[in-house]
Structures are given as structure tokens and as C-alpha cells.
Amino acid sequence: MRIAFALFAGLLSLGAQAAPADFVSFDRNLWPEQLDSPTLFDVASRAEILSFARVLHESEMLDEQALTARLGLRQVNLPVIRAVRARLWQRLWTSYQQAQQSCEQDASFCYPVESMADLRTQSATFAADVGTFYSDWVEPSHQFHARYLDEQLRKAALFPQTTSEVEKLSGRERNGEELNDRMFLLTFVGGPGPEGSSTDQMTDYLRRQKLDAIFFVLGNRLQQRRDAGLVVPLYAGQCVGIQGWEYRSHAQWQGWQDSLRRSQARVQADLPEQYVPLFRPPYGQRRADGEGFMASQQLRVSLWDIDAQDDGPLSAEASAQRVLTLMLLWRKGVIQFRDSQPKAQPALEWLLQHTAQSGIGWEDCREYGQRE
CATH class of the missing domain: 3.20.20.370 (Glycoside hydrolase/deacetylase)
Known part of the structure; x- marks a missing residue:
């Protein structure tokens, strides 16, 4: 009986290791504004950046065991995960700086963020201050970004044994980060x-x-x-x-x-x-x-x-x-x-x-x- 149970547990573990990618989307109807101007694109952009930064910050609170369980894996490559997180933070900071340029036209989701540390701090608290106009967006966005982050961290956890688009192998590879804003x-x-x-x-x-x-x-x-x-x-x-x-x-x-x-x-x-x-x-x-x-x-x-x-x-x-x-x-x-x-x-x-x-x-x- 113990042998059978151990084999069954092993199969479950293998199943988790080989689990297919989770398909996740977000209902844009929950966002209360149309993106019918560059300024309103920036408002929505700032909101999504803060929402993703929030779940990225939350993921850093997990120890290795909790992260492994969350990703459904037997083990994770922590150095690659840390490298991917650092790159994601850099992209978020760069993106938020770009999105702030229209704050004089519309101040929604504009905060005194002058460094990556400020972005981390603000992302942890911004959701409590969005007001009723954006309230229906907050939690569904948080759920989307948590699942999207899991997609990225799972690929990072398996890299480089299983290569993917989550990380480049050399400077000759391209992945879109070399493009200009917008x-x-x-x-x-x-x-x-x-x-x-x-x-x-x-x-x-x-x-x-x-x-x-x-x-x-x-x-x-x-x-x-x-x-x-x-x-x-x-x-x-x-x-x-x-x-x-x-x-x-x-x-x-x-x-x-x-x-x-x-x-x-x-x-x-x-x-x-x-x-x-x-x-x-x-x-x-x-x-x-x-x-x-x-x-x-x-x-x-x-x-x-x-x-x-x-x-x-x-x-x-x-x-x-x-x-x-x-x-x-x-x-x-x-x-x-x-x-x-x-x-x-x-x-x-x-x-x-x-x-x-x-x-x-x-x-x-x-x-x-x-x-x-």
C-alpha cells in the first residue's frame, strides 16, 4: 500500500512538473475608460504597471518552498528567478517613467515615484486609493497579473534546462525590449x-x-x-x-x-x-x-x-x-x-x-x- 501511494504521489509530482501553461486573460470591460487618446493609454498603462508591480513585490515575500509549491514544481532555479525579477523591475520602472509624462494632462495613478524603490513602496499601497471609479478593476487586475507572473516565474524556474522566451541566451537575441516606447x-x-x-x-x-x-x-x-x-x-x-x-x-x-x-x-x-x-x-x-x-x-x-x-x-x-x-x-x-x-x-x-x-x-x- 505504501509503495502504491508513493508511486501515485510520484505521478502527481510528474504531472505538476509537466502541467500545461495556464491560459489567462483580462476582461477589458472592467476598465472604465476607452483608450481613445495617448493620455488615456498612459492612465491605463500606469494602472497595469502598478498592479503587476504589486504581485511581483508579493512574490518576493515567498520562500523557496512556498514558491516551489505555488508554481507546481519539484524544484526551482532561484538564481534565474531572481535575475528575471530584477529585469522585470527594471522594465516596470522604465515603463512607469514613460507613462508619467502625461501626468499633467491626467493625474490618475500618478504618484511621487522617483526611483525603483519608490515604485515598490507605492505598488504595495496604491490599490486602497483608486477611488470608486476604478474599484471594479482592482481585484480582477490583481488576479490576472498574479497568474501572468506565475507564467513567467515558472519558465524562469525551469531555465536553462528548458529554454523559453523568458530570458535571452546572448546579446544577439531579440525579444522586443529594444523597441521604442509605444x-x-x-x-x-x-x-x-x-x-x-x-x-x-x-x-x-x-x-x-x-x-x-x-x-x-x-x-x-x-x-x-x-x-x-x-x-x-x-x-x-x-x-x-x-x-x-x-x-x-x-x-x-x-x-x-x-x-x-x-x-x-x-x-x-x-x-x-x-x-x-x-x-x-x-x-x-x-x-x-x-x-x-x-x-x-x-x-x-x-x-x-x-x-x-x-x-x-x-x-x-x-x-x-x-x-x-x-x-x-x-x-x-x-x-x-x-x-x-x-x-x-x-x-x-x-x-x-x-x-x-x-x-x-x-x-x-x-x-x-x-x-x-
């Missing part, structure tokens, strides 16, 4: 789909909106589209990077170098005008010793910091609301959608509609792709 890059992964699929609809929609994006394609799927017909019209006006020959982790795959060579050659041959020398690793997983090979292929790893999570149970609107909340939080970044998912286009439509007057900008895909 600038965002649209990216899509997992395609192309078969002719007439959501990939076709998405690229057509972007052209009609006079927007561009980087589509990270799989070599085998591009080969299938090429065998069925022309691919140049599909990606006209867009940029195309690579995700490898097939959608699988390139961290442990012995054929990862061949995967990159084949997919790179395919895109360069079929789409020379659209090609940009960027690799988006599936699941964010790549090899720590791959720097030399990447450089030899003139490739850079392109990560993301805003994931739409449109490949799970979230509806198109919930996915878009998640993206918008994280745009307000980080104020810049690389957004990842999946063009093979039919919900990606309605999600993007919602996002564009609700940010049309907010003062944000969309990064040119070719400028980003060719940047040294």
Missing part, C-alpha cells in the same frame, strides 16, 4: 496553412489595413504551399522569417542545424524579397551552444514578450484583451499570434479597433528584420 511588432507563427486558409485571410487583411508583420514559417508547410501553387502573392508586402523545417523543439533535436538550413534555403529561394534573417524557435526552445552556427548562417533568434495564447481555449476577444493588457503593461514589444488559428484575425481586428486612437505605433517588419 512601438509594437506584429509576428505570426506556425504557418503557412493550406491554400484558402486563415493564413491567406490574415495576409490579405494586413494588406488592406496597410500593416505588415513577420511571418515565421515552417519549411515543410511552405514546401506544401509551393507544390500547390505560388507563395509570393501570399506574403506580398510582408516579411518572412523561419521557424525550422517542422514545429518541434530545436533544443534536443539532433537535426536542428539541418532544420534551419533547409527552411532558410526554402524561404530564400521562394521569397527572396520577403525574407528576413530571423529564427523564431518553436516553444522558445533553442540550444545554448548554437550561437556560432546561427552566426554562420547570418541568423538571429527572435523571441517575443507578448503572447496572444490564441492556440488554446481563449476566445478571439479574450486573446486580444490579454494582448492589450500586456501592451499597456510593457508599453512596447513583440506580439505573437498564430496565423494557422482562425481566431487570430478577429483578435487582431478587435485589438486594432481598441487602440486606433491610443497613440501607439507598429514597427516596420523589414526595418526590424534587417536591424543589426
Whole structure:
């Protein structure tokens, strides 16, 4: 009986270790104002920054045992967690400084914060002082950010044994932090789909909106589209990077170098005008010793910091609301959608509609792709 119980407990532990990512969004209807001016974008941005800073500060109160239990893991990599926390604090401080620049136009969520220490202190108490106008937003926002932080800390806890987008492996990698304030890059992964699929609809929609994006394609799927017909019209006006020959982790795959060579050659041959020398690793997983090979292929790893999570149970609107909340939080970044998912286009439509007057900008895909 004891042996059976121990085996059962072990299976539970393994299940916790391998638990799938939690899909979390935030209902933007709980925020009482439309983002119809740059000033109101800043108000909402300051609020989300303070809300996330609050849960980040709370997480630092947990000891290793409590943190391990909260993340559902057997053990955690504390040095990486501390490094990720420090980077998150730096981004929050930078973002809050940017968002404060409109405080003369609207003083909501403006506090005498002149240092990162001030931000820590203010985030712990601001929720009690928001007034009735924002009261319905406070607790749901706190819950969203607590779950979002768990996403990040869980990835940090497993890094670098399991690599992900939570941390860069070298200075040659990109993750959106290099963009200017209020600038965002649209990216899509997992395609192309078969002719007439959501990939076709998405690229057509972007052209009609006079927007561009980087589509990270799989070599085998591009080969299938090429065998069925022309691919140049599909990606006209867009940029195309690579995700490898097939959608699988390139961290442990012995054929990862061949995967990159084949997919790179395919895109360069079929789409020379659209090609940009960027690799988006599936699941964010790549090899720590791959720097030399990447450089030899003139490739850079392109990560993301805003994931739409449109490949799970979230509806198109919930996915878009998640993206918008994280745009307000980080104020810049690389957004990842999946063009093979039919919900990606309605999600993007919602996002564009609700940010049309907010003062944000969309990064040119070719400028980003060719940047040294």
C-alpha cells in the first residue's frame, strides 16, 4: 500500500512538473475608460504597471518552498528567478517613467515615484486609493497579473534546462525590449496553412489595413504551399522569417542545424524579397551552444514578450484583451499570434479597433528584420 501511494504521489509530482501553461486573460470591460487618446493609454498603462508591480513585490515575500509549491514544481532555479525579477523591475520602472509624462494632462495613478524603490513602496499601497471609479478593476487586475507572473516565474524556474522566451541566451537575441516606447511588432507563427486558409485571410487583411508583420514559417508547410501553387502573392508586402523545417523543439533535436538550413534555403529561394534573417524557435526552445552556427548562417533568434495564447481555449476577444493588457503593461514589444488559428484575425481586428486612437505605433517588419 505504501509503495502504491508513493508511486501515485510520484505521478502527481510528474504531472505538476509537466502541467500545461495556464491560459489567462483580462476582461477589458472592467476598465472604465476607452483608450481613445495617448493620455488615456498612459492612465491605463500606469494602472497595469502598478498592479503587476504589486504581485511581483508579493512574490518576493515567498520562500523557496512556498514558491516551489505555488508554481507546481519539484524544484526551482532561484538564481534565474531572481535575475528575471530584477529585469522585470527594471522594465516596470522604465515603463512607469514613460507613462508619467502625461501626468499633467491626467493625474490618475500618478504618484511621487522617483526611483525603483519608490515604485515598490507605492505598488504595495496604491490599490486602497483608486477611488470608486476604478474599484471594479482592482481585484480582477490583481488576479490576472498574479497568474501572468506565475507564467513567467515558472519558465524562469525551469531555465536553462528548458529554454523559453523568458530570458535571452546572448546579446544577439531579440525579444522586443529594444523597441521604442509605444512601438509594437506584429509576428505570426506556425504557418503557412493550406491554400484558402486563415493564413491567406490574415495576409490579405494586413494588406488592406496597410500593416505588415513577420511571418515565421515552417519549411515543410511552405514546401506544401509551393507544390500547390505560388507563395509570393501570399506574403506580398510582408516579411518572412523561419521557424525550422517542422514545429518541434530545436533544443534536443539532433537535426536542428539541418532544420534551419533547409527552411532558410526554402524561404530564400521562394521569397527572396520577403525574407528576413530571423529564427523564431518553436516553444522558445533553442540550444545554448548554437550561437556560432546561427552566426554562420547570418541568423538571429527572435523571441517575443507578448503572447496572444490564441492556440488554446481563449476566445478571439479574450486573446486580444490579454494582448492589450500586456501592451499597456510593457508599453512596447513583440506580439505573437498564430496565423494557422482562425481566431487570430478577429483578435487582431478587435485589438486594432481598441487602440486606433491610443497613440501607439507598429514597427516596420523589414526595418526590424534587417536591424543589426
